[in-house]
Amino acid sequence: MINAFRTYNPLNILWLAVLLFVLRAGYVYSAPPTLTFTYLEPFARLLAPGTYTYVFPPAINIFLAGVIVFGQALLVNRLVNQYNLLGKPSFLPALMYIVLTGLFTPFLVLSPPLICGFLMIWMFYKLFALYKADDAKSITYDSGMIVALGSLIYFPFIYLFLAIWVSLILYRPFNWREWVIGIMGYGTIFFFLAVAYYLSNKLHIFKNIWTPLTTAFPTHVNINYYNYLVLLPVIVMLILGSISLRQVFFRSYVQVRKSFQLLFAVLLITGLSFYVKAQFSLTHFLLCVIPLAILFAYYFLYAKVRWFYESLFIILLASIIYFQFNTF
Template identity: 45%
Template sequence: MINQFRSLNPVNLIFLVVIAIILRTGVLLRLPDSSSFSLLESYTGLLINIPEDLFTPFSSVFYATVVVLIQAILLNRIVNNYNLLGKPSFMPALLYVTATALLEPFIVLNPVLIANFLVLWMIEKFMSIYRREKVLSVLFDLGMIVAAGTLIYFPFIAMLPLLWISLIIFRPFNWREWVAGLTGFITICFFVMTVYYLNGSLNDFFKTVPLVKAFHPGFHVNPYDYIVLIPVLLILVSSAFTIWHKFYRSNVHVRKAYFILLFLLLFSILSFSLSIEYEIYHFLLAIPALAIFMSHFFLNATKRWFYESVYLLLAAFIIYFQFV
């Protein structure tokens, strides 16, 4: 299976759909009786009002799967366009579809899954900074993207420092570029506040936005529910060795790209502390970067029996723990 996705073959799109369905079989066969969730933050309700009971349990899984497939193709295009893995393939798409099925909360429609469209857009923007002479417009767009993501899911605001980290990694210092991202972010905030002001409810806006919040006190984890992550950790450790082995033989842009992806992964994970109520689907924010890192191992591993077995083990764990 892995060997099939190591090439950029259009037929892989069909296999991708089939794998996405198979990896979600357990959830599809054990759908809950009802489904109620919010796709936007409460302070966005004045702009867009989406009923919490709009989707049935089946439609929630169905649309989530469609969204995942679209995002997988977009991620695959970005990785191949910027040659982040050294050769074109469908591996990032396969690993994205697989990783978004790791835990049951990932499989249903949720705000973080929608916000991942913006994460992919940010990755594409970050990758383009190195090739541009002028990046003021790119940083302004990135600031607006972060603000838009915050309207969907508040912890997305943790992506804002990535704008300046990307400038440190890719560019010499230029204060205008550092201000441009913040200006883009403030532009969206100003627009939202203006709408609230014109509706005479500006005070409600400040009451609903969690502008200041203490670090999340913690959460309870049932280790049995997360045994499925063991193959992921094995793949990540193997990927780290593979990336390190080839790191200094890669061109400068690719090396810097991996640094920004590493920071994206860290910020995505740590930003759970900004959640008012902790939800496990928060960690979907880390999946785009995670899929790229995991792809590096599967594309560069030489022993077919090993990398094929590792992927089959991962898929088996995902399906098994959906039924138990």
């Protein structure tokens, strides 16, 4: 299967759709009778009065989530090929994205982090363009606005503002105006939110928006470790992908090296920002999928021992399907 996606063949789009269906169809039978989807944080609902919570039958919810994942997979694939991050075009980034977004059953339904995936992709397009940009101020301003929009949908997205500064460190010589204008872009969105609070006579509680940022980082999270056995092949792929990338890292183009450093920084930022939400939720880690999908695509594109990498991928697929029907 991996070998088929190593080539840039448009027919692979059809196989991606088939795989998407296979990885999600089983959950329809064990999902709750109804699934609720809320697309805005409570503090942002003054900007969108009316209905912001939708209740769907499980089949409809999972279908809509699948359509979103399919679109995002193709956008991620286009992003990787446009900036030549893997050295040659393929459909492996899209394949890895679809597989990783099927790891856990909470990933299979509509959720704010899933919607924020579009904003993350848009942001990566902006940040990767910094390397050759003559003037970075418009890019950083737009990126600040993207982060602000994402934090209205899912508040932990606010930490991705750090990715803007990381990208400026990696891609640009220091210019304090470029660092400040990102803050201005973020503040533009929240200025309109403050106006909405003012017109509603609620400006005195506007400062409470930032209270979750003062939450202490947890020292313990109650989880059932048996439900995370599916991560074993993922961890193996992560290790092998890191080794594969390290072997050729300093022989790669400068832009590619810096782009992978940015992806690693985003992986750390998104992985560690889960604690901002009061209730632990696996859906948060959908924000980690894009950098992981690109790293795994890199490994599978250059892996040499076919029986091993094909077997590893089949084990991952089998684990995902098995754990959809078995909980411990």
